[in-house]
Amino acid sequence: MLVQRRYNRENAVKYAETWAFARNPLFYNYTGQGGDCTNFVSQAVLAGSCQMNFTPTFGWYYIDSETRTASWTGVEYFYNFITGNRGVGPFGEEVSESEVEVGDVVQLERDGDFYHTLFVSGFGDDGGILVAAHSDDAFDRPLSSYNYGSARFIHILGVRFEIEFNSSFCFERLLSGESLPL
Helix, strand or coil: CEEEECCCHHHHHHHHHHHCCCCCCCCCCCCCCCCCHHHHHHHHHHHHHCCCECCCCCCECECCCCCECHHHHCHHHHHHHHHHCCCCEEEEEEECHHHCCCCCEEEEEECCEEEEEEEEEEECCCCCEEEEECCCCEEEEEHHHCCCCEEEEEEEEEEEEECCCCHHHHHHHHHCCCCCCC
């Protein structure tokens, strides 16, 4: 049975702050091989969700540098997974800039191609979005300092995970007068 819980934005931001200028040894560094930006954002989102999706090809997981899905490291694949996920793991939707929260994701576009994934780490005194990133390492860098054509904003709505539902346990406790299935 799939259940939903909140995405822990505080944990995601703490992770981004800790690893924005370093590399977690649990993950391969893809800088110089297409970039490490989506890998880093995936790590931060994982810190806030603690749930991967191990669906072959279309899931969202990382085991090692060779055993991962394209959605873990690819800009478009990440977007497609997060906004289309109906199974376990984090899920979200594209929103307007005004709806973005700390812990959400920004992707930048130039010439019709989304090429960079950033993590929303906060908001400046002027209300502008601050981001954390890899490839060009940053934490609390103003989004306005980037040169891009347009941006899309992905709001993480929550996390789904699988629990085992035992109806016989419920039935036995109800039948015996022990407890209601609350």
